[in-house]
Amino acid sequence: MNKTELRNLLDKQKSAFKKSPPDVKTRLKNLKKLSDVVEENKERLIDAVYKDFGLRSREETLFLEIFPLQDEISHAMKNIRSWAKRRYVQGAWFLLPSSAYYQFQPLGSVGIMGAWNYQVLLSLSPLVDAIAAGNHAIIKPSEIAPESAEVIKEIINSNFPEEYIHCVTGDAEVAKEFSAMPFDHLFFTGSTRIGKLIMAAAAPNLTPVTLELGGKSxxxxxxxxxxxxxxxxxxxxxxxxxxxxxxxxxxxxxxxxxxxxxxxxxxxxxxxxxxxxxxxxxxxxxxxxxxxxxxxxxxxxxxxxxxxxxxxxxxxxxxxxxxxxxxxxxxxxxxxxxxxxxxxxxxxxxxxxxxxxxxxxxxxxxxxxxxxxxxxxxxxxxxxxxxxxxxxxxxxxxxxxxxxxxxxxxGVGASGMGHYHGFDGFKTFSKKRAVMHQKRIAASDFLHPPFTELKKRLIKFMGSITKA
Missing domain, CATH: 3.40.309.10 (Aldehyde Dehydrogenase; Chain A, domain 2)
Known part of the structure; x- marks a missing residue:
């Protein structure tokens, strides 16, 4: 897929998202679909990983990729309603009787770049978080493990509409173009060296990035x-x-x-x-x-x-x-x-x-x-x-x-930035949006200009009682 095709795909996703951001019911339906698709194609995925490495234990792929992925989907489905709830907070006393709360809202269309060492898990686990948060997504698995990349592409693209979730494959040049797209968030898993290039590519668009890197543990x-x-x-x-x-x-x-x-x-x-x-x-x-x-x-x-x-x-x-x-x-x-x-x-x-x-x-x-x-x-x-x-x-x-x-x-520093898994992954792909709801009559109305002597004394009094 070339640069123009990538951009057209992203524009199509952003347009679809603006028309109808996925609600919680839709997210749950699509998480269930992803779980079913992975289960139905489990043996294909295991076989593809085996071919990529020349030999990798079936049990390792099950234990380290398929099982954690399915468990993560299950965890998200059990908790998504509570994660997405509006949360009220205590308001400032001088802004009474207003109410204040925050809610998590999806960012839009996000990009996810997987890693070859655990291609299935590291491509689809961030997708779980993105879906749970209500986003549309484009996935780019690693070209270093081409067999598993192609299976992931086939099972995703044959089960989800491209304006919602789509998978693209290609070489390092495609990865370079992918990282430079104006996503609403870019998620990358890979080496520290490549992570620096990803961050630099995202910078002109001010695309926020999550970098899951490595380092010497x-x-x-x-x-x-x-x-x-x-x-x-x-x-x-x-x-x-x-x-x-x-x-x-x-x-x-x-x-x-x-x-x-x-x-x-x-x-x-x-x-x-x-x-x-x-x-x-x-x-x-x-x-x-x-x-x-x-x-x-x-x-x-x-x-x-x-x-x-x-x-x-x-x-x-x-x-x-x-x-x-x-x-x-x-x-x-x-x-x-x-x-x-x-x-x-x-x-x-x-x-x-x-x-x-x-x-x-x-x-x-x-x-x-x-x-x-x-x-x-x-x-x-x-x-x-x-x-x-x-x-x-x-x-x-x-x-x-x-x-x-x-x-x-x-990670932190050279080992990455940002978090995922569970609620933290949900937050990564969400905007924690602040909302204040003012009433018809509010204390702040009495502090509008002009600042009379009475208002000056009132402001001075407020300053004295708010001082630590």
Missing amino acids: PAIIHESYSSKLAAKRIMAGKLFNCGQTCVATDYVILPTSLNTEFEKEVKEIVKKFYPDIFNSEQYSRIINQDHYKRLEALLEDAKGKGAKIIELINSEKQVAGLMTPKLVFNVSDEMDLMQEEIFGPILPIVNLENLDTSIEYVNNSPKPLALYYFDDNKKRINKLLKYTMSGGVLINDTVYHLAQHNLPFG
Whole structure:
């Protein structure tokens, strides 16, 4: 789809929205339709994702994409009426007897740009929020995962009118044109580097943007915590989709004294998770050759700068697109793998001896999308929360905080801006519109010009009683 076609589509949506913004009943009907469409095409979506990666577990796609998406739709349908209600607030005393309230109203036609690593979820989850808020929407899935992009396009466009919801596909040039369209809101999921380009493209139109980016999400293990349990939970989250997850642990901080034990526990847990990894249908492949070569380059750079790379699977066997899990010790900030988001099954270990130095290290780095801390001590946990900043925090586990519908999900600083999921997603795609309703007779009528001596004394009195 070229620039002119995109603009015509957007104009058509905006025109349709102005004529009839979707009411709550219509939103509920269309959320139910989206749920039915996903369920009816579940196997097609799973198969398309498998083809995009060359191999990805059916169970991973079900557990990490289809199930969370359906659960999110269900959550929105249960709560949409209460989210959309008018909310009265206490009015200012000097404006009595007026009433004041706010209500959430849809923005119009919004653009949603999905991400290849979880194409189904990251294209359609923001759509759930957009529909719930009453918007029209155009979706652009990532061209890096073309099979799933085409299935999403077919199932959306054959079930919804284009003036309401439409999906477009295409290469990076289409994505560039898409981000420059005058949407009423633009939602992007992807890398920090591309996020900067998206924001720049949206700026001339003053299009508000939500950027769901990545970054280097650390896991800090306190010496008192079980290395076995920490290793299990870190590696479970890390190896979902072969590390190609925005909230996967990007590096681990632990005291030097835990190195040997942590390595031992990680090796055992990887063998338990994937006893025959080269023949496993449950261990995903790297999305394409370019990304595979990028990961190899990160390892070569680290090795050349003194890192110790630990293969967690001892084998000389090679399978196309399969990268075995690795730990990396003796890392330094000069290494590329400590500067870039890894997005693969490589886990660097940073040795810091206490919580204070760990907090300092995290704070000297760009703000991460997620921060994981393994400890049972409430005082230390509260200290971490007080002195660090990240998109989200999960204590004693990894990844799963993003499935909490009543918590906002989103980054801060280099890891993004804005939130979605549940009510926060509904708010992102809404205008919180302020309304004041004045009565026929109002106190403010007595303060119109001319300002007589009586009015001057009244204003002076009002100022004296409102002073803090």
